[in-house]
Amino acid sequence: MADERTPHLYDRIDEKTALLPWYVTEYVNKKMRVMSPRSLLNYCHDYLIFFNWLLSEGFYQGKRTDIPLDCLEKLTPQTVENFLSYLQFRLQNDKFTINRKLSSLKSLFNYLQNVAETDDLKPYIVRNVMAKIAFNKIKEDQETVAQKMAGKILWNDEYEQFRQFVANDYRETVKNNKKLLNFHEQNAIRDTAIVSLILGSGLRLSEVVGLDLSDIDLSKRMARVLRKGNKEQYVFFSEQASLDLEDYLSVRAKKYQIPATNKALFVSDAMGPRDTTRRLSPRAIENLVKKYATAFGKPSLSVHKLRHSFATRYQAENNDIPKLRRQLGHSSIQTTMIYTHLTNDELKKAVDQMDDHFDEEKHGGDLL
Numbered sequence: 001m002a003d004e005r006t007p008h009l010y011d012r013i014d015e016k017t018a019l020l021p022w023y024v025t026e027y028v029n030k031k032m033r034v035m036s037p038r039s040l041l042n043y044c045h046d047y048l049i050f051f052n053w054l055l056s057e058g059f060y061q062g063k064r065t066d067i068p069l070d071c072l073e074k075l076t077p078q079t080v081e082n083f084l085s086y087l088q089f090r091l092q093n094d095k096f097t098i099n100r101k102l103s104s105l106k107s108l109f110n111y112l113q114n115v116a117e118t119d120d121l122k123p124y125i126v127r128n129v130m131a132k133i134a135f136n137k138i139k140e141d142q143e144t145v146a147q148k149m150a151g152k153i154l155w156n157d158e159y160e161q162f163r164q165f166v167a168n169d170y171r172e173t174v175k176n177n178k179k180l181l182n183f184h185e186q187n188a189i190r191d192t193a194i195v196s197l198i199l200g201s202g203l204r205l206s207e208v209v210g211l212d213l214s215d216i217d218l219s220k221r222m223a224r225v226l227r228k229g230n231k232e233q234y235v236f237f238s239e240q241a242s243l244d245l246e247d248y249l250s251v252r253a254k255k256y257q258i259p260a261t262n263k264a265l266f267v268s269d270a271m272g273p274r275d276t277t278r279r280l281s282p283r284a285i286e287n288l289v290k291k292y293a294t295a296f297g298k299p300s301l302s303v304h305k306l307r308h309s310f311a312t313r314y315q316a317e318n319n320d321i322p323k324l325r326r327q328l329g330h331s332s333i334q335t336t337m338i339y340t341h342l343t344n345d346e347l348k349k350a351v352d353q354m355d356d357h358f359d360e361e362k363h364g365g366d367l368l
Contacts, residue, residue: 009037016044020051021067023124027111036228038206038282046104049091053083069112075129084133095136106130152300154309159199162301163240166292167192173295186255186269191288193241193248194266194280197223198303200238202310202328205303207235209282211265213249218242227329235327308339315339 017025024047028040035043051064059075060067087093087101109130116124154162167188174180198208207225215224221242222234237245252258256267256277264279286303293301307328314324325336 009041013037013041013044016041016048019064020044020047021065023069023112023116024051024108026116027108030111030115034229036206036230042100043104043107046101047108049087049101050083050105053086057082069125072109072112072129073125073127077129077132080129080133099135102130102133102135106133152298152302152308153305153312154199154298154301155312158298159309159313162292162296162298163192163196163199163244165296166195170292170295187288189244189248189251190255190266191292193244194285195289195292195306196241196244197237198306199310200241201235202307202314203235203237204307204329205282205285207329208266208285208303209280212263213265214263216245216249216265218246218249225329228331231329233326233329235329311336311339 013028017028024044028044031040031043048064051067054060054067054071055064059079060071084098084102087098088095093101109125109128112124113126113128113131114123118124170188171181171184174184194208197203201223203223203225204227207223207227210226211223217223221237221239223237224232224234227233252267257270258267258277262277262279266280266285267277268280268284270277289301289303289306290299293299311324311328314327315321318324321333321336321339324339325333328336330336
């Protein structure tokens with residue numbers, strides 16, 4: 001099982017923190033024990049946007065890496081509100097994205113005020129302006145979020161239709177493009193196994209990427225994964241996913257010319273001057289799903305929506321939120337509860353029954 005905290009991600013984090021003040025680097029390094037590198041990389045992007053904005057607005061004259069702590073202490077609530085307006089109106093960030101960026105800043109400022117200490121046991125900053133800033137209010141309830149999601153996932157027969165499309169039918173859409181046709185011929189079995197595994201287990205993208213050969217037990221239909229917080233867990237997958245994985249494993253070594261040292265489950269074609277076969281990257285998997293989804297006629301379908309599709313189907317067929325929560329690796333059961341809104345038809349039935357009762361009363365009244 002490959003830890004999702006790959007050297008590649010750490011290298012990118014190092015590149016970003018080298019562009020930020022020393023205290024941000026210190027904070028990021030402290031968080032490496034408890035946060036995934038992908039989340040930390042997102043934090044670094046957020047901090048670069050924030051510190052670049054401070055420079056562009058003239059809050060400090062000098063290099064970004066030299067912005068001192070007292071510059072942060074002097075910021076006012078109005079200054080931060082101006083930054084949030086910049087995110088909304090200049091960068092076109094929605095409220096969810098702004099809240100995420102604000103959360104990363106709140107976490108940094110909290111560290112500087114309440115965790116980090118100087119040699120004489122003083123906090124790095126005394127005044128924390130971010131503590132005075134409220135998150136955007138998102139009024140959408142779980143029902144609304146669920147209904148928005150409903151049009152972007154697979155339903156009923158679409159599960160197998162999409163799987164078959166990846167395995168076979170896609171080639172019909174590219175039959176006049178020899179390059180794309182050959183590419184599909186090479187990777188169709190692998191791509192089908194990936195899609196089938198997500199649809200048959202609900203694994204996250206990072207969990208699929210991190211799988212090694214030794215993590216898959218076809219006889220028990222289980223995969224060993226690292227969940228958020230670096231928690232190891234065994235997750236079941238469907239019989240169809242098992243069959244597709246078996247097909248892929250039977251051709252993996254021959255198709256991809258893989259050296260014995262490469263233990264990654266899903267790999268890319270050999271590339272680069274040395275014809276190196278690598279673990280398939282998160283972006284590569286995102287792109288292949290997007291390619292098939294667009295050709296299938298559901299361009300909004302993504303890796304995460306495949307995960308939602310699995311969860312929706314599971315809840316509809318089993319109606320067992322605690323087990324679904326474990327299968328998905330949710331830390332909070334409230335997150336899993338959204339799938340009850342996607343699959344619960346009771347409200348619709350109740351409304352339909354109201355119409356039936358109205359008709360009965362109407363006809364009964366006429367007879368009297």
